[in-house]
Amino acid sequence: MEQTFLAIAVLFGLGLYIILTHQNLIKIAMGIGVMESAIILLFIILSYRPGGTAPILDADAQAYDLIVDPIPQALSLTAIVIGAGTTALMLALIIKIYNRYNTLYIDEIKKLKG
Amino acid sequence: MRKFASLIIVVLLSGLLLMTFLSLSTADYDLSEHYINHGAEETKALNLVTAILFDYRAFDTLGEATVVFAVASTIAFLVPKRTASMISARFSIIMQQTTSLLIPFLFMIGAYIIAYGHISPGGGFAGGVILAVITILITVTFGIRYSDRQVRPEIKSFMESFGAMGFVLLGFIGIVLGGNFLANANSTLDLGVKGELISSGIIPHINLMTGLKVAAGLSIMFNSLIKEE
16 A cells, blocks of 8 residues: 555656656656546555455345445546546647647747747 | 756655655545445446446536537647648558458447446446547548548537537436436436346436547547648
8 A cells, every 4th residue: 555655656756757847748748647647546546445346246236245435436537538638638739839839849939939 | 957956846745745645544434335335226227436427426427528528629629620631651451451340349349338338347438438449540540531531520520419418418307307407316217127238217328428429529639639731
């Protein structure tokens, strides 16, 4: 459990570091994607219970005694869909910026603006 | 210098995040216990994630589906609508034949995952993505002109609007049958037998609408992004 939390914190920090240091817009979009993955991983580890089965039951009565928490799974589904939407929108805006300025680097775009 | 400052900020924030994670309580929650113990009985849907998404929190899912709709509309509006193809490379006949062979099976598994979303793993979102892969494969293999001729953009936008309107209209069944908007288990609707294909009230129908909407929305997004001036 603790190791997973450490991995999530490292993954989130990695995404944030990419966003802060890189100049390329595509790489910034990738960094946001990495941060989203860390959040989804957090949802999954919060719903985990040792020895639990997936929250899909059998037609006959209660066949399982331990089931993982279904609420974070539903929330992570929402997060995945919203993440796909924001990524697509970011890429569309990057295409627009590239068509206008002919570069993907933030500092060059700033110079062009004067 | 900039990298060093960023590194310090990132390490501090990650440490803060880790401390918050470690102090999270892992106690059992009453709401989860209720969903696990009574969810399948109340909604007659065996897949508890679907039961939460399309029954208990269907209103949230309506907002989520609206995000997909908004993104597809915005991208189709933002990116120029010229029909020059970004992918100019022609694939070999092996690739084209394999794609043609795969498409019926992809359609089959997409339709299965949407239709059985309340019984087995899957649902409208997952199945819709698989259906969108069909048009994406056609676009990548045969080019965007052929893809737009096979599945016309008008049909896709009709599918997307149909899914959105269908979701909202199905929500009114809950009001008519004496519940809230999008109520299913809370209304007087006949939910049927647990585990059958036609059961659990409006959940399969909302699944179908979501599937149509996600499939159309994602293929509109991809085809808009791949176009260039």
